[in-house]
Amino acid sequence: MTIVDLIRTFAEPLTMAVVMTDVDLERPGPTILYTNPAFARMSGYTAAQVLGASPRLLQGPGTAMQHTRLIARRLRAEGRFHGVLQNYRRSGEAYLCEIDVRPLLNGGGETLAFLAFEREVVRRRGRPSSNDPHGRYRPVVPELLDVGAMCAAPSLFG
Numbered sequence: 505m506t507i508v509d510l511i512r513t514f515a516e517p518l519t520m521a522v523v524m525t526d527v528d529l530e531r532p533g534p535t536i537l538y539t540n541p542a543f544a545r546m547s548g549y550t551a552a553q554v555l556g557a558s559p560r561l562l563q564g565p566g567t568a569m570q571h572t573r574l575i576a577r578r579l580r581a582e583g584r585f586h587g588v589l590q591n592y593r594r595s596g597e598a599y600l601c602e603i604d605v606r607p608l609l610n611g612g613g614e615t616l617a618f619l620a621f622e623r624e625v626v627r628r629r630g631r632p633s634s635n636d637p638h639g640r641y642r643p644v645v646p647e648l649l650d651v652g653a654m655c656a657a658p659s660l661f662g
């Protein structure tokens with residue numbers, strides 16, 4: 505059984521989108537090795553349409569260079585990245601995506617692949633609190649999302 509087979513077995517039924525890539529971070533890498541059905545539902549791209557491509561295909565006009573540079577830096581330095589990005593569906597529609605990239609390590613500590621857990625950031629339901637007119641869960645608007653600050657806040661993104 506290959507790693508891709510193993511990840512497929514685990515990720516196929518998940519409701520959270522999963523993207524697995526190789527470890528080559530130099531352009532045009534990393535290369536997508538596997539995506540699950542939840543990724544297809546969120547992004548509009550089937551696995552067949554993205555295998556062999558880079559996750560950069562999810563980027564678009566509103567993708568901030570400072571964010572992609574931050575991902576590149578984090579992945580190189582720590583092998584992981586956790587934050588919120590503006591991604592684009594196949595239809596061209598933008599969506600906010602929480603993405604948590606982790607390295608898949610072998611017993612010797614070598615990175616075999618990167619595994620990303622991705623989900624669309626949507627307004628959550630909650631009871632309004634008395635001191636916040638927006639309710640307990642504030643509406644998510646891109647201007648309010650500072651990926652750098654989020655990543656720096658260990659309480660939010662450890």
Ligand SMILES: Cc1cc2nc3c(=O)[nH]c(=O)nc-3n(C[C@H](O)[C@H](O)[C@H](O)COP(=O)(O)O)c2cc1C
Binds near residue numbers: 562576
């Ligand atoms: C597993 C994995 C999933 C990724 N998913 C996304 C994504 O959903 N959206 C995005 O903009 N970048 C994503 N990236 C990051 C890009 O592939 C790339 O690393 C980033 O754009 C920084 O590199 P660059 O500066 O060469 O563009 C992902 C990377 C990995 C390893």
